[in-house]
Amino acid sequence: MPSSSTSCTIDLTDGVLRVQVRPGLPDEVQQCYRAIANECVTRRCERLLVVGSSTIDAFSHLALRDVLRAMALAGLPEPFRLAVVAETANLIAIYDAGIEARRFMNEADALRWLAP
Secondary structure (H helix, E strand, C coil): CCEEECCEEEEEECCEEEEEECCCCHHHHHHHHHHHHHHHHHHCCCEEEEEECCCCCHHHHHHHHHHHHHHHHHCCCCCCEEEEEECCCCCCCCCCCCCEEEEECCHHHHHHHHCC
């Protein structure tokens, strides 16, 4: 189920929906986060890994906060876990949306935490 655009790659591997959000224009980054929400809700995913970087406008990554709220309202399966890897220092920290989430400095640690 790989899906890809200029600023977004979505893959489902071993029960983890992995999303790479690369630098892009604010509209592109926001579109990526909307695609994440659609995939998670449609597939009822329990594990989500977001790997993000930002060199243009870190504030566009605030769209993740809104997407998480929408996903929580739509209903997420129990137990839902989200891991976020910020590859650049200027990426805005994720906001609490009432779901279990943690921030990681590298993908290996994030995947260990996501393991069932």
